[in-house]
Amino acid sequence: MIILQNVFLNDKVCNILIDKNKIVKISDTINVPTDEVIDCTDKAIFPSFCNTHTHASMMFLRGIGEDKNLFDWLNQDIFPREAKLKPEHIYSLSRYALLEMIKTGTTCFTDMYFHVPETIKAVNEMGIRAVIPYPGMDFFDENEAENRIQLATKYLDEPSPNSRIKKALYCHAIYTCSEKLICAFSDLAKKYDTYLQIHVSETQKEVDDCIQKYGCRPVELLYQWGIMGPQTLFAHAVHLNDNELRLVKKTGTVLAHCPTSNLKLGSGQMSLQKYLDTGVKLTLGTDGVASNNSLSMISEMKLAALSAKNKADSVLAGKVEDIFQVATQNGFNGFGINAGTIEEGKLADFILVDMNNQFLLPNNNLKSNMIYAADSSCITDVFCDGKPVMRNKLILRENEIISDFKNVCADLLKQDLPTL
């Protein structure tokens, strides 16, 4: 058991008792024998963040091919380098991504990439939570669909190494996956009681192409295919009309908003306030560093708020409380994880911030400071599942992880790119 002593929570000082992986008591005084008492004077506690859309292993591509057209960027910079990726690279790259997530206060994420056992190994070691989906992409090739379905079934059949890691499935998008694959993955996800993710309506082009090919909009199509529901997550979901929003709400489908990536790639601005007003389950993701180029949920919250106000042309949009909830509670809830608020009975996933940090003063509205002014320098400690993953700004084996990452990058970023 751990006591957080004199910690600042919701505008007052209190003590918090952590037993195993849960917050069990929040009180003015706690007098029980414990393993450790952590002095939290001048520190505030917040729930940690849940990043609901990223591609962790793309870390080596940060800053590659900036300001290029999508086609040139993919063909000249991204694909040739990704073609060099081996499973062991994914382990090193994932660990490095997790380092960045932890430093910026994230203890749960979901991924979309390949060689997933390596990512699971990294998450298991680093001590945070993740929903790791098996990749689905068949480019409308029936044999490949069959192959993917078999491999995915095998993946789900093997147990997860621990309760922090949930196995799941993803299909890349309706323009890279057949109806057969998407529906089979959806059936599998239901059978194994787990999550299905898919990029949906990221660009207007995707919507236009869908209408041309299928005669309806992407969310309407996926509704017809029966894949929507509370265990389905649509990433991006920028271009949804009223009917699509209604379908999202009706089915309880979860949306992952990625404002930075949407602006950086010129995909458009989601009407965040309208989505919230409709009552859909909105969560927040950074997307990969190739289109962000950071995994900081703090930075993502700021842009989510600003972009919401801009899109709505109103200062009343993207309110502090809403944005914070989208980045924390909504994300955890979206994956059925009992975390995202600091309350008795919740899983002990939280961050401690230094209230004397330059960026967190004055304390007129600490949550607003976290969204609009904070950066990684404010976060001193990060706990996941009751255990520290960062203490006093130190993460276990940080130097080794960084040096390993540099070696992998040196290998992957050499100029002898394969010709595609």
Added chain:
Amino acid sequence: MIILQNVFLNDKVCNILIDKNKIVKISDTINVPTDEVIDCTDKAIFPSFCNTHTHASMMFLRGIGEDKNLFDWLNQDIFPREAKLKPEHIYSLSRYALLEMIKTGTTCFTDMYFHVPETIKAVNEMGIRAVIPYPGMDFFDENEAENRIQLATKYLDEPSPNSRIKKALYCHAIYTCSEKLICAFSDLAKKYDTYLQIHVSETQKEVDDCIQKYGCRPVELLYQWGIMGPQTLFAHAVHLNDNELRLVKKTGTVLAHCPTSNLKLGSGQMSLQKYLDTGVKLTLGTDGVASNNSLSMISEMKLAALSAKNKADSVLAGKVEDIFQVATQNGFNGFGINAGTIEEGKLADFILVDMNNQFLLPNNNLKSNMIYAADSSCITDVFCDGKPVMRNKLILRENEIISDFKNVCADLLKQDLPTL
């Protein structure tokens, strides 16, 4: 003299000699007797930032009255608290703002606030540069205009305490200042060979009101009044049409882009790429923390780039090199300061960043990493005018400045607000 040894500049390692306040030599080897050799192994040098629009002393208002309508926010939250401000507060608040600027790599800024001698005192002490304008606002009262003109003349007559600080003038806006005041301030600025600043076309409402009152758009009006030129700075300048852009270019008028504030207040998105393509002098500012809520130019660069791409609906807009130049060189040039690039003969205003910092790896494009991934934790040292203002992340008297700021905030933020 100081040598920066083994510092990373433009993709290679070199040595840099600083003599007094200037960069005098950049070379593979420098062998001269010096006062100090700074080992810069694994550190990169960049020019420091120039923040061309802010209200430094508003630090105490960070996070106050979030997500309220402008009218309620001003009348319930901002004005009653500003009414309590005394000159000595401004000194403490300015020092705190300068702390935040230094930590985020800014060594030059221009302000818009009152009790300006107190801000000058703070800047002089903290060792950075500033352009400090005397405030002009008359609410169309002729006596007040006369009064302001006399006070401004007196202000400009007294010498600046040192060469880092330039005295200047500002008029608040065309909707708070008379033609008489604006034109007199412009004449004064010319007479004293200094700078005039004014908020221009921040909102569409300002444009519409101007057309109704004066029969033309704001920039057209100010052109007719003869106040435009290379020593005039328009803050915000969001809503400029083609003719206004042409006038800005023709006169060499400088624009201060404030993307965060413009989004946060729902003022709109500037077409950054179009402005750059037109060839106007574009610089970058954070605005005050009441509408940002940070003074970080790193954060501002990221939003400037993202917003440019979004507005242009193109990944080719808001390129890394352009955004970095807007935040550095263009700002210094706008105020006739020979800084903003790392070259022989330039003033020694620069930052050192830790190339092993999590957020700056891998080094595919270090400038892109600075814009899109960095935060204050990356910056280890800040120099202004050849002298360190932050060394190894330490700023002189930081604890005293923070504790003084907290006392001032306690005083100003008490609930006994005067009734307005």
